Amino acid sequence: MNMNTAAGKGARGLTTTEAPFIEDAKAQGQLYIHQPYEEYSEQNHEAWRKLFARMLPRWEKYANPHFLKGIESLCLNPNQVPRLDDVNNFLNPLTGFRAKAVAGYVPAYKFFDCLRNRDFPTTITIRRADQLDYLPEPDIFHDIAGHVPMHTDKAFADTLVRFGELAYLAAEIGSGIKDEHEKLVRLESIIKAMARFFWFTIEFGLMKGKDGLKVYGSGLLSSYGEIEHCIESPNVQRYPIQLEWVINQYFEIDHYQPLLFWVDSFDHLFSLVDELEAWMKDGRLNNVSGGEPAVNEEDLRSFLVPGSVN
Numbered sequence: 001m002n003m004n005t006a007a008g009k010g011a012r013g014l015t016t017t018e019a020p021f022i023e024d025a026k027a028q029g030q031l032y033i034h035q036p037y038e039e040y041s042e043q044n045h046e047a048w049r050k051l052f053a054r055m056l057p058r059w060e061k062y063a064n065p066h067f068l069k070g071i072e073s074l075c076l077n078p079n080q081v082p083r084l085d086d087v088n089n090f091l092n093p094l095t096g097f098r099a100k101a102v103a104g105y106v107p108a109y110k111f112f113d114c115l116r117n118r119d120f121p122t123t124i125t126i127r128r129a130d131q132l133d134y135l136p137e138p139d140i141f142h143d144i145a146g147h148v149p150m151h152t153d154k155a156f157a158d159t160l161v162r163f164g165e166l167a168y169l170a171a172e173i174g175s176g177i178k179d180e181h182e183k184l185v186r187l188e189s190i191i192k193a194m195a196r197f198f199w200f201t202i203e204f205g206l207m208k209g210k211d212g213l214k215v216y217g218s219g220l221l222s223s224y225g226e227i228e229h230c231i232e233s234p235n236v237q238r239y240p241i242q243l244e245w246v247i248n249q250y251f252e253i254d255h256y257q258p259l260l261f262w263v264d265s266f267d268h269l270f271s272l273v274d275e276l277e278a279w280m281k282d283g284r285l286n287n288v289s290g291g292e293p294a295v296n297e298e299d300l301r302s303f304l305v306p307g308s309v310n
């Protein structure tokens, strides 16, 4: 298919923060949407093409082997924004995961619950082709090229599901607390701990292998600058992961990460999620240290009344 037919005639574009289709979906209160492929403009495909081409050599150098295998298994087209249906045709038979198109932010409980069901909430918009390094919010390159290749790996996919199950446990723990104030304080702390764990593993995790440290965190895998910086820079502190540290460590999202943690393997990561569950049950997540990330109202409410968030 050539690029002219790939970009629909009169396509309005699905550009981050500038997509009328997404605005309409949000105005109608839709969270789960379809991917209107004909809406992608030539500029959108150009952005994908440029992002993919410049990342490829960096993935080969810095990404962990599971990711590289995943990129191959998904048969992503380097020249066009991927169709989610095509991605799922390759992904689903491997681990049961599916990329599921969403219109925007997914409240925390709902997000984790999707993981539990092997659905991955996926942004369908893409950053501007003339601002490849500016990312006001996650886009399809981050989600499909950064996250989804990892979901082809069974041990990693099982870890995500296991992690998603913890949200269910957290909501259950919350519902068992009678005092309203106490309930909010504890849930906020538990959500913060979960968000930190997710950040320092799924988004920004490193893995130690026979060739040294490699990247498996999707925030790093989708960043042209940071994937190199996180491995090469003397300004980054890299430590073996410690659960008690991670859940109490604040993070900031607007600059390269100064502190990263490595795991030995995905089995190791899975065992950490087991440990996180035990700690949640024991109340060890009830009073983690303050600071980022802030837990917003919507995230908190999503845990209080899980069914209320669509």
Ligand SMILES: [Fe+2]
Pocket (backbone or CB within 6 Å): 138, 142, 147, 203, 218, 219
């Ligand atoms: Fe992400």
